[in-house]
Amino acid sequence: MKKNSSRLSQNELAQLFHDKTLLCFLNREGEFLQVSQPLCKFLGYQENELLFKNINLLQPSLFSDDVRMGFWDSIKKEAHWNGVVNLLMSEGNRKNVMCNFVRLKNPETEKAYFFGVFEPNSMPVSFGEFTANDICFNWFFNNSPIAKSLFSLKTFQFVDVNVAWENYTGFKKADVLNKTPSKLKIHDIFDSSFIKKIQANKDDCITIDEIKLNVSSGTPKYATITFKKIYIHNEVFLLQIITDITDRLRYQKELEAMSQKSVQKKDVILKLAGLVGGDLSYVFKEITRLTAKTMRIERVSIWQFEDENNIIACQSAYNLKEHDYFKQAEFKAHDYPKYFQYLFKHKTLRVDDAIHSEQTEEFAERYLKPLNITATLDVLIQGHQAYYGVLCFEQIGSKEEWTIEDEEFATSIANIISLAVECDKRNTAEIELIKSNQKLVGLNLELKNLQKKLEQENIYLREEIDLVFNYEEMVYGSNSFSKVLTDVERVATTKATVLLLGESGTGKELLARAIHNISDRKNKPLIKVNCAAIPKELIESELFGHKKGSFTGAINDKLGKFQLADGGTLFLDEIGELPMDMQPKLLRAIQESEVEQIGSTKTEKVDIRIITATNRDLKQEVKDKNFREDLYFRINVFPITIPPLRERIEDIPILLEHFVNKYSKLYNKSVKFISEETKRNMQSYSWPGNIRELENLVERAIILSNNEKLIIPDFKSSEKEALISSTSLSLDDVQRIHIKKILKATNGKIEGAEGAAELLKMKPSTLRDRMKKLGIKKL
Numbered sequence: 087m088k089k090n091s092s093r094l095s096q097n098e099l100a101q102l103f104h105d106k107t108l109l110c111f112l113n114r115e116g117e118f119l120q121v122s123q124p125l126c127k128f129l130g131y132q133e134n135e136l137l138f139k140n141i142n143l144l145q146p147s148l149f150s151d152d153v154r155m156g157f158w159d160s161i162k163k164e165a166h167w168n169g170v171v172n173l174l175m176s177e178g179n180r181k182n183v184m185c186n187f188v189r190l191k192n193p194e195t196e197k198a199y200f201f202g203v204f205e206p207n208s209m210p211v212s213f214g215e216f217t218a219n220d221i222c223f224n225w226f227f228n229n230s231p232i233a234k235s236l237f238s239l240k241t242f243q244f245v246d247v248n249v250a251w252e253n254y255t256g257f258k259k260a261d262v263l264n265k266t267p268s269k270l271k272i273h274d275i276f277d278s279s280f281i282k283k284i285q286a287n288k289d290d291c292i293t294i295d296e297i298k299l300n301v302s303s304g305t306p307k308y309a310t311i312t313f314k315k316i317y318i319h320n321e322v323f324l325l326q327i328i329t330d331i332t333d334r335l336r337y338q339k340e341l342e343a344m345s346q347k348s349v350q351k352k353d354v355i356l357k358l359a360g361l362v363g364g365d366l367s368y369v370f371k372e373i374t375r376l377t378a379k380t381m382r383i384e385r386v387s388i389w390q391f392e393d394e395n396n397i398i399a400c401q402s403a404y405n406l407k408e409h410d411y412f413k414q415a416e417f418k419a420h421d422y423p424k425y426f427q428y429l430f431k432h433k434t435l436r437v438d439d440a441i442h443s444e445q446t447e448e449f450a451e452r453y454l455k456p457l458n459i460t461a462t463l464d465v466l467i468q469g470h471q472a473y474y475g476v477l478c479f480e481q482i483g484s485k486e487e488w489t490i491e492d493e494e495f496a497t498s499i500a501n502i503i504s505l506a507v508e509c510d511k512r513n514t515a516e517i518e519l520i521k522s523n524q525k526l527v528g529l530n531l532e533l534k535n536l537q538k539k540l541e542q543e544n545i546y547l548r549e550e551i552d553l554v555f556n557y558e559e560m561v562y563g564s565n566s567f568s569k570v571l572t573d574v575e576r577v578a579t580t581k582a583t584v585l586l587l588g589e590s591g592t593g594k595e596l597l598a599r600a601i602h603n604i605s606d607r608k609n610k611p612l613i614k615v616n617c618a619a620i621p622k623e624l625i626e627s628e629l630f631g632h633k634k635g636s637f638t639g640a641i642n643d644k645l646g647k648f649q650l651a652d653g654g655t656l657f658l659d660e661i662g663e664l665p666m667d668m669q670p671k672l673l674r675a676i677q678e679s680e681v682e683q684i685g686s687t688k689t690e691k692v693d694i695r696i697i698t699a700t701n702r703d704l705k706q707e708v709k710d711k712n713f714r715e716d717l718y719f720r721i722n723v724f725p726i727t728i729p730p731l732r733e734r735i736e737d738i739p740i741l742l743e744h745f746v747n748k749y750s751k752l753y754n755k756s757v758k759f760i761s762e763e764t765k766r767n768m769q770s771y772s773w774p775g776n777i778r779e780l781e782n783l784v785e786r787a788i789i790l791s792n793n794e795k796l797i798i799p800d801f802k803s804s805e806k807e808a809l810i811s812s813t814s815l816s817l818d819d820v821q822r823i824h825i826k827k828i829l830k831a832t833n834g835k836i837e838g839a840e841g842a843a844e845l846l847k848m849k850p851s852t853l854r855d856r857m858k859k860l861g862i863k864k865l
């Protein structure tokens with residue numbers, strides 16, 4: 087295009103200033119003579135705030151000495167000055183603006199002016215407004231750093247291109263002039279619809295965004311193109327201004343890709359976090375699969391430390407290309423010390439060239455090369471108290487480098503794995519706890535059932551005692567006592583006189599009652615006389631009765647026990663204690679079956695069954711002349727010897743149960759259990775007081791008991807065991823020891839509450855007699 091050196095007329099100047107261009111005129115001193123409104127607006131000043139102010143206001147350093155010299159030199163040589171200036175706006179902010187200055191002469195005054203056009207980076211279109219003067223146009227067109235071209239509006243062929251355009255497209259001006267862009271295959275914008283549009287367009291420009299331009303290099307460029315009709319010498323041209331957006335688009339695309347990736351990452355993290363708490367092997371599979379997919383990582387694997395961090399064993403590994411899981415052998419720390427050491431020290435190992443990296447080359451031959459693994463990113467997985475393992479990302483044949491984002495993502499995934507592991511551990515512990523709780527509940531239930539069973543067995547046992555062994559209130563389990571009962575049964579139905587022999591408390595009276603009760607006399611009275619308990623002088627009256635006034639104190643007639651027992655049974659207990667003078671009278675009464683009351687002259691027939699009992703050795707007593715032989719023979723028709731309790735210890739547990747049952751009911755207690763130990767202790771005791779002693783002991787224990795278990799206070803069998811083993815002791819010795827002990831416990835008290843007689847369940851007089859006989863002196 088031909089350069090035109092004509093000067094601006096007043097009109098042209100005025101036209102310029104009415105336009106939208108950011109321009110100004112300055113005098114030699116750099117003071118504003120004219121400022122266009124768009125420039126005022128752009129700078130943020132009112133026009134009058136700028137007029138006759140120095141341009142230093144906008145760029146304090148613009149006219150620094152160096153710059154000013156260069157600037158003035160340019161102006162003097164009628165040259166141009168352009169450059170990016172960092173302008174200070176009225177609001178205090180700064181903007182980079184391309185400034186173009188040219189020296190002009192006022193046509194009227196011939197004075198030099200500086201004509202400045204401000205070309206903000208974002209507003210290259212402002213040139214398009216510059217229609218009035220081809221000098222300016224030429225200058226701005228040619229010197230603009232922005233790629234511009236001029237087209238004929240008739241042919242749409244290139245009329246001119248600037249240097250920036252040549253540089254941008256790589257085409258030479260000479261090669262493109264008089265050719266259309268479509269012919270040159272640069273772009274195909276000038277189609278019919280565009281032509282229509284531009285012809286209809288008057289002043290405004292047309293901007294087309296994101297145009298692909300095929301430049302000479304072959305790599306397409308992307309641009310925003312603005313078209314503006316301009317008039318030069320009254321001829322209309324089409325100015326094309328290219329703003330390159332290739333980089334912007336690329337960044338944009340990269341940004342979009344990055345943000346898309348980060349959204350995907352976020353989604354994956356959320357998805358994986360949602361898996362925490364599930365089955366660990368499933369969670370691991372999902373983590374490796376989804377991570378590989380999202381990050382497009384060829385191999386993702388999770389490894390667990392074993393053998394105190396000396397081994398890592400693969401738990402799950404996913405291969406992206408094969409869409410499948412793969413198996414992986416374990417790694418030993420002593421084979422690859424550098425790798426392990428580095429990982430423990432730095433927690434993360436990011437390697438872009440795994441074959442040659444110091445930390446990974448250790449396994450290059452064995453592992454990396456065969457699998458063509460080029461890059462690895464490994465992150466330690468933190469457990470609750472120790473490291474759990476390692477998360478591994480591996481790329482195959484890739485030249486891409488790991489980014490800090492990749493590392494951050496891997497760390498997030500490692501954290502999720504750590505969470506999943508901890509959660510799994512907690513779940514397992516909870517399940518274990520539930521299991522052991524259930525076991526405990528089960529055991530408790532079992533215990534309760536056992537207890538119940540035991541109780542039932544106990545009750546059953548007692549019921550059984552009642553049913554099977556309750557023979558006239560007698561319980562037993564021993565053969566020896568069974569034999570006694572057989573004898574009892576045999577003799578009971580006869581009228582035979584029975585002599586019951588046995589130590590005190592062995593159950594003689596009970597047997598006497600049993601004999602009576604199973605005899606056909608059971609509906610008649612059973613009268614008991616304790617020969618030891620009745621004072622000598624009263625015994626005859628007791629046995630045979632008396633007439634009123636027959637002796638001192640006989641104030642009324644009184645029937646004797648023989649008469650009372652008529653038709654029934656007379657039980658003469660402690661027969662061995664019967665005074666010698668009474669023995670013939672008794673013998674007569676038994677033999678004759680008749681009695682004579684004291685003070686009466688008449689005899690009376692009685693039908694009586696006699697049962698006698700003694701704890702004495704009557705034979706010996708006969709020998710010692712303490713008992714009449716004839717009487718002995720008379721009463722010893724059917725002797726039954728009742729063995730002492732220590733000789734039938736099998737009876738002890740049953741008797742124990744029986745008495746516990748009896749006294750629990752009596753005292754309203756709920757003793758349900760008798761330990762085996764108690765039973766054993768009881769069985770190893772000698773029981774000098776026999777069943778009576780046992781019964782008393784249990785009764786006392788029940789009274790004192792607050793428990794379901796029978797506790798016998800102060801019962802020490804061991805000291806008594808001596809008694810059992812001491813075979814040298816006679817029955818009298820045993821009785822002596824026992825009575826002495828009881829007397830000691832009662833402080834010598836014989837009668838009354840808690841006296842020795844009560845404890846021994848004997849009449850005080852019997853006890854006294856016994857003491858006398860055994861030679862026990864009062865304490």
Ligand SMILES: Nc1ncnc2c1ncn2[C@@H]1O[C@H](COP(=O)(O)OP(=O)(O)OP(=O)(O)O)[C@@H](O)[C@H]1O
Nearest residue numbers: 559560561589590591592593594595596701777778
């Ligand atoms: N086999 C038994 N089953 C249940 N209780 C028994 C049994 N044998 C004895 N007894 C009880 O033992 C206690 C003593 O029994 P009993 O009075 O018959 O003995 P005893 O030999 O007559 O004594 P003593 O010679 O001192 O008169 C009584 O309370 C009795 O009920």
